[in-house]
Amino acid sequence: MIVPLKEQPALRLSGVTKSFGPIEVIKGLELDVWPGERHAVIGPNGAGKSTLFNLISGMFVPSSGEIMLNGQSIGGLPPHRINRAGLARSFQITNIFHRMSVLENLRIGVLARHGVRYGLFRPIARIQRVNEEAAEALARVGLEARAHDLAGDLTYSEQRALEIGMTLTTGAEVILLDEPTAGMSREETAQAVELIRSVTEGKTLLMVEHDMSVVFSLCDRVSVLVYGNILATDTPERISANRDVQEAYLGQEAS
Numbered sequence: 220m221i222v223p224l225k226e227q228p229a230l231r232l233s234g235v236t237k238s239f240g241p242i243e244v245i246k247g248l249e250l251d252v253w254p255g256e257r258h259a260v261i262g263p264n265g266a267g268k269s270t271l272f273n274l275i276s277g278m279f280v281p282s283s284g285e286i287m288l289n290g291q292s293i294g295g296l297p298p299h300r301i302n303r304a305g306l307a308r309s310f311q312i313t314n315i316f317h318r319m320s321v322l323e324n325l326r327i328g329v330l331a332r333h334g335v336r337y338g339l340f341r342p343i344a345r346i347q348r349v350n351e352e353a354a355e356a357l358a359r360v361g362l363e364a365r366a367h368d369l370a371g372d373l374t375y376s377e378q379r380a381l382e383i384g385m386t387l388t389t390g391a392e393v394i395l396l397d398e399p400t401a402g403m404s405r406e407e408t409a410q411a412v413e414l415i416r417s418v419t420e421g422k423t424l425l426m427v428e429h430d431m432s433v434v435f436s437l438c439d440r441v442s443v444l445v446y447g448n449i450l451a452t453d454t455p456e457r458i459s460a461n462r463d464v465q466e467a468y469l470g471q472e473a474s
């Protein structure tokens with residue numbers, strides 16, 4: 220059993236590399252994400268953000284280096300083991316069950332957490348517990364009115380909210396969100412920011428986000444990923460004033 224120390228990062232990457240054949244995409248990356256912080260990863264296209272998230276969530280095995288979740292080594296573990304260790308990832312590509320209702324989707328998340336196969340007979344108390352937890356997640360993401368609608372019939376931003384709800388049902392304390400506001404209107408983005416703020420209260424958030432206004436309003440710190448390495452980690456204000464960052468990333472965006 221791992222006892223988290225006060226100063227221990229929720230997530231620590233030390234000297235992490237990832238190569239695809241001869242090409243090293245992640246190059247000795249160092250990153251600490253502190254418990255309770257909301258941390259953004261920004262960077263130009265092809266910098267390695269998706270690869271980084273795939274390494275942390277267990278989709279890819281690191282070529283070398285260490286990934287620690289609350290002091291426990293998770294590098295190279297399969298995604299379900301990392302999930303059980305307390306990390307949940309919501310995907311850039313919508314990964315909900317379109318032909319099931321909103322509430323059923325959330326129930327699946329809760330059942331997965333309890334290690335129960337969906338559809339198996341279980342004592343009533345257990346089913347009630349699953350229903351309660353699913354209803355709680357439903358309320359937290361503001362989809363009560365849509366509970367019995369098919370997930371495929373939700374609007375795009377409601378589907379993204381449902382995805383976030385599904386990460387909540389896993390009970391994870393460390394949440395990875397991959398471009399949660401991509402493709403949203405300004406109004407939808409503002410709602411998504413408020414939702415993410417409320418559901419990650421007291422949890423640790425690491426998100427890839429291109430929209431700097433989202434980063435400013437939501438995140439405590441930002442790491443800038445350029446060519447597979449972290450160029451700088453700091454507050455959003457200091458990052459946007461950082462010359463190296465402006466040249467490597469923000470300048471490119473502005474051009």
Ligand SMILES: Nc1ncnc2c1ncn2[C@@H]1O[C@H](COP(=O)(O)OP(=O)(O)OP(=O)(O)O)[C@@H](O)[C@H]1O
Nearest residue numbers: 239240242244262263264265266267268269270271
């Ligand atoms: N499975 C793979 N095999 C070979 N090369 C890969 C693989 N996955 C990613 N790459 C390469 O790694 C580099 C980083 O890609 P990655 O998708 O991680 O960047 P990104 O920062 O997420 O970019 P974007 O913002 O465009 O999504 C790219 O050059 C990409 O071509």
